[in-house]
Amino acid sequence: MNPSLFKNRSFVSTWIGNGISELGGAFGTFCNSILIYQLTGSTLALGSMWLLYFIPSLILQLFIGPYIDRWSRKWIMILSQWTRGAIFVIPLAALVSGNLEVWHIYVVQCVVGLITPFYVPANHAITPTIVEKEQLQSANAIIDGTVRLMTFLSPIVAGIVIEYIGVHITLILVSSMLIMSGFTLLFIQEKRSNIKVRKTWLADFTEGISFFFSHKIIVWLGIFLAFVQFGVGVTMVTTLPYITEELGGTYAEYGYFMAGFPIGYIVGAIIVTRIKYKSRRLLMLGSLFIGGITFIALCFNYSILIAITTETIGGIGMAIFSIHNTTIIQKTVPNHLIGKVFSVRLLIIRGVMPLGVLIGGVLSELLGVRPLYLFIGLLISITSLAGLCLPYFKFIEIPVKDIQKSIAWYTEVLGLELIWNSEEEKLAQLNLPSGQMIFLNETIEDTTANFLKNGEVHNVIGFQTSNINHVYNHLINNAVQVEEIVDDGLGNNFLHFYDLDGNKFCVQYDK
Numbered sequence: 001m002n003p004s005l006f007k008n009r010s011f012v013s014t015w016i017g018n019g020i021s022e023l024g025g026a027f028g029t030f031c032n033s034i035l036i037y038q039l040t041g042s043t044l045a046l047g048s049m050w051l052l053y054f055i056p057s058l059i060l061q062l063f064i065g066p067y068i069d070r071w072s073r074k075w076i077m078i079l080s081q082w083t084r085g086a087i088f089v090i091p092l093a094a095l096v097s098g099n100l101e102v103w104h105i106y107v108v109q110c111v112v113g114l115i116t117p118f119y120v121p122a123n124h125a126i127t128p129t130i131v132e133k134e135q136l137q138s139a140n141a142i143i144d145g146t147v148r149l150m151t152f153l154s155p156i157v158a159g160i161v162i163e164y165i166g167v168h169i170t171l172i173l174v175s176s177m178l179i180m181s182g183f184t185l186l187f188i189q190e191k192r193s194n195i196k197v198r199k200t201w202l203a204d205f206t207e208g209i210s211f212f213f214s215h216k217i218i219v220w221l222g223i224f225l226a227f228v229q230f231g232v233g234v235t236m237v238t239t240l241p242y243i244t245e246e247l248g249g250t251y252a253e254y255g256y257f258m259a260g261f262p263i264g265y266i267v268g269a270i271i272v273t274r275i276k277y278k279s280r281r282l283l284m285l286g287s288l289f290i291g292g293i294t295f296i297a298l299c300f301n302y303s304i305l306i307a308i309t310t311e312t313i314g315g316i317g318m319a320i321f322s323i324h325n326t327t328i329i330q331k332t333v334p335n336h337l338i339g340k341v342f343s344v345r346l347l348i349i350r351g352v353m354p355l356g357v358l359i360g361g362v363l364s365e366l367l368g369v370r371p372l373y374l375f376i377g378l379l380i381s382i383t384s385l386a387g388l389c390l391p392y393f394k395f396i397e398i399p400v401k402d403i404q405k406s407i408a409w410y411t412e413v414l415g416l417e418l419i420w421n422s423e424e425e426k427l428a429q430l431n432l433p434s435g436q437m438i439f440l441n442e443t444i445e446d447t448t449a450n451f452l453k454n455g456e457v458h459n460v461i462g463f464q465t466s467n468i469n470h471v472y473n474h475l476i477n478n479a480v481q482v483e484e485i486v487d488d489g490l491g492n493n494f495l496h497f498y499d500l501d502g503n504k505f506c507v508q509y510d511k
Contacts, residue, residue: 011131013188019147019149020177020181035100047358048106056113058347073123095167159254222345224288224325224384238372239254247304257311260309264315266319284320288317299370398440400503411430419437426442450503459504467509481497494507
């Protein structure tokens with residue numbers, strides 16, 4: 001945790017504003033779900049509620065991204081919060097007058113869905129402009145951890161309030177907190193860059209799309225996160241009947257279960273900056289795999305206490321995955337494009353959530369809720385295992401002594417493309433022309449990426465070429481330590497060379 005962040009007034013305002021917003025928003029979601037289920041008793045109606053949130057959100061997401069970088073991100077966030085606070089007056093007034101109908105809740109969900117494409121990209125995009133780049137991971141961990149703390153508190157408090165006082169008090173709290181969040185964000189001192197040439201919307205949107213899909217690591221992380229969001233879409237429909245019907249719980253126990261994931265997320269956000277890792281890929285996708293296993297466990301569980309514990313474990317895993325996910329993208333994307341890119345990413349991710357809601361609503365009516373937990377658990381687990389095992393998703397890590405000298409050597413001598421460089425983590429990503437990623441990881445340990453077999457040093461990374469003599473001459477001309485070309489007698493030629501730190505590479509030519 002970085003103490004200097006709390007001396008930054010803009011960060012503190014964003015942090016507190018996000019916390020209050022999440023508390024109020026989670027209260028609102030909790031209330032809306034219970035009201036719909038009380039009025040209809042149907043999981044399909046719950047699914048319809050969420051579809052009315054996601055579909056307008058998805059449509060608006062197609063157009064709004066470029067404007068996040070043109071308009072004041074601060075005022076986008078403020079006005080979004082004030083609008084959200086005002087719209088919850090509709091179900092509150094209908095409930096107090098005794099005239100509440102399903103369409104009142106649907107209107108709220110639709111408006112909140114239209115606001116989300118404004119608020120979420122602006123919120124992500126403003127953080128890199130108010131904190132230093134080396135503070136980003138800590139800032140994301142603090143904000144995410146606090147958001148999850150509020151998400152943890154809200155279902156517990158809302159469940160108790162609804163159980164013993166009533167929904168109308170909860171709706172008053174929802175409206176008040178969202179409006180208060182907007183006032184808190186007024187203290188942000190926004191640093192805006194002037195865009196001298198105003199592009200058309202289509203040009204801006206195309207620029208965001210182009211950048212997103214030209215960086216494979218961003219695409220891959222988006223794909224993994226999309227599977228998670230599909231699962232989230234399914235559980236939006238299944239959670240309430242799972243607790244109240246399958247496990248025979250009360251609304252208060254529903255609140256405790258809903259709090260399990262965010263409290264786990266808080267723990268994950270606290271420990272994520274303290275975890276020492278050799279492979280970011282193994283850490284991220286391993287955490288995602290654990291999250292998938294927790295869904296499978298819920299399918300076979302009959303205890304509320306075990307269900308809450310399982311959700312907590314899932315929250316820890318997803319926090320580690322999500323925080324690294326967001327931090328990598330914030331470091332990779334230039335500030336003037338970050339709003340566009342996060343909007344494209346959000347569009348893709350949110351595009352799968354309505355599908356999850358729809359499938360969850362239909363299949364839960366036909367099969368019940370338990371098989372759906374097994375389905376989404378297997379989906380997430382298999383996807384994460386694919387990322388861990390398949391060569392296409394592997395990120396090669398090479399230990400080096402001086403990250404800056406090594407970056408220069410790999411880009412100038414081997415022609416790799418530098419994608420991003422983290423001074424805080426002493427880590428850099430470079431890409432081969434084929435798209436394969438290599439990570440340079442600075443370490444003080446006396447180690448290399450080589451291994452010994454029968455006392456002989458072997459390489460772990462090899463390249464193929466159509467002109468091995470040209471490669472040999474290029475390496476010699478750049479003063480690289482290179483061994484002579486060897487013919488294995490089977491029609492194949494090999495050579496071995498070393499980088500600045502003694503990491504051994506092989507180049508092969510097949511005749």
